[in-house]
Amino acid sequence: MATETSAAPRTASHVAIIMDGNGRWATKRGWPRLVGHRKGAERVKEIVHLAPDMGIRWMTLYAFSTENWKRSTEEVLGLMSIFARYIQREADSMAAQGVRMRFIGDRSRLAPRLQRLMSGIEAKTAHLTRLNLTVAINYGGRDEILRAARALAIEVAEGRFDPAALTEAALSQRLDTQDIPDPDLVIRTSGETRTSNFLPWQAAYAEYEFTETLWPDFSPAELEGILRRFSNRERRFGGVKA
Numbered sequence: 001m002a003t004e005t006s007a008a009p010r011t012a013s014h015v016a017i018i019m020d021g022n023g024r025w026a027t028k029r030g031w032p033r034l035v036g037h038r039k040g041a042e043r044v045k046e047i048v049h050l051a052p053d054m055g056i057r058w059m060t061l062y063a064f065s066t067e068n069w070k071r072s073t074e075e076v077l078g079l080m081s082i083f084a085r086y087i088q089r090e091a092d093s094m095a096a097q098g099v100r101m102r103f104i105g106d107r108s109r110l111a112p113r114l115q116r117l118m119s120g121i122e123a124k125t126a127h128l129t130r131l132n133l134t135v136a137i138n139y140g141g142r143d144e145i146l147r148a149a150r151a152l153a154i155e156v157a158e159g160r161f162d163p164a165a166l167t168e169a170a171l172s173q174r175l176d177t178q179d180i181p182d183p184d185l186v187i188r189t190s191g192e193t194r195t196s197n198f199l200p201w202q203a204a205y206a207e208y209e210f211t212e213t214l215w216p217d218f219s220p221a222e223l224e225g226i227l228r229r230f231s232n233r234e235r236r237f238g239g240v241k242a
């Protein structure tokens with residue numbers, strides 16, 4: 001597979017997106033919120049299809065947070081069925097497009113059938129490299145760090161880990177994202193300027209872009225514009241201008 005292209009000075013290799021605004025998109029039209037979620041899933045398909053041609057090798061999408069269980073049963077069940085249908089319907093097309101699909105978040109609370117679909121598509125696409133797509137379902141950054149801390153505490157208690165060896169890398173290796181590089185750029189749609197518990201550890205040095213566009217209206221052209229702005233930003237990582 002092709003490696004990083006050198007056409008742009010700095011491409012955002014890993015783009016993470018907080019896909020927000022589906023509910024408002026539907027409500028504005030007098031439609032049920034789930035219509036917005038369905039439209040949002042269509043958007044995901046389109047963006048995933050075009051991302052590799054924009055130089056994106058890694059894409060992480062926030063689909064359902066640990067806080068989203070607070071929504072109505074109808075909305076939660078509707079979202080879960082959209083996820084299941086997406087995985088079933090898109091499996092072949094993703095494989096054909098060279099998309100490796102992974103999930104982060106606590107799966108234990110998801111329906112066994114959905115968990116099986118998730119593991120199935122992960123296995124089916126594990127050898128693919130054109131685009132690494134990660135979908136965050138029942139994901140919360142604090143929950144992820146808590147689970148990693150708990151795992152470490154158990155290792156220490158069982159004498160399998162020396163606390164003196166605890167480094168950032170050691171903790172990173174116990175996060176759901178252990179095989180995934182940190183995001184370069186985090187985009188949030190819908191005008192909210194908060195991170196809502198998305199990748200707090202991994203995005204410590206990411207650039208952020210906020211757009212008023214509601215997720216179902218987010219177009220490939222807008223993504224291209226954001227990527228262009230990113231390539232002109234100077235990332236210093238705590239250092240000084242070169």
Ligand code: IPE
Nearest residue numbers: 019020021022023024025063
């Ligand atoms: C984002 O859209 C999708 C999920 C959180 C599942 P919302 O459902 O949050 O849409 P708004 O923010 O209410 O418009």
Ligand code: IPE
Nearest residue numbers: 018019020062063064065196
């Ligand atoms: C963040 O959106 C979660 C996802 C996009 C999946 P929310 O709509 O849940 O976030 P808040 O409630 O506005 O912070």
Ligand code: MG
Nearest residue numbers: 020021022023
């Ligand atoms: Mg929202």
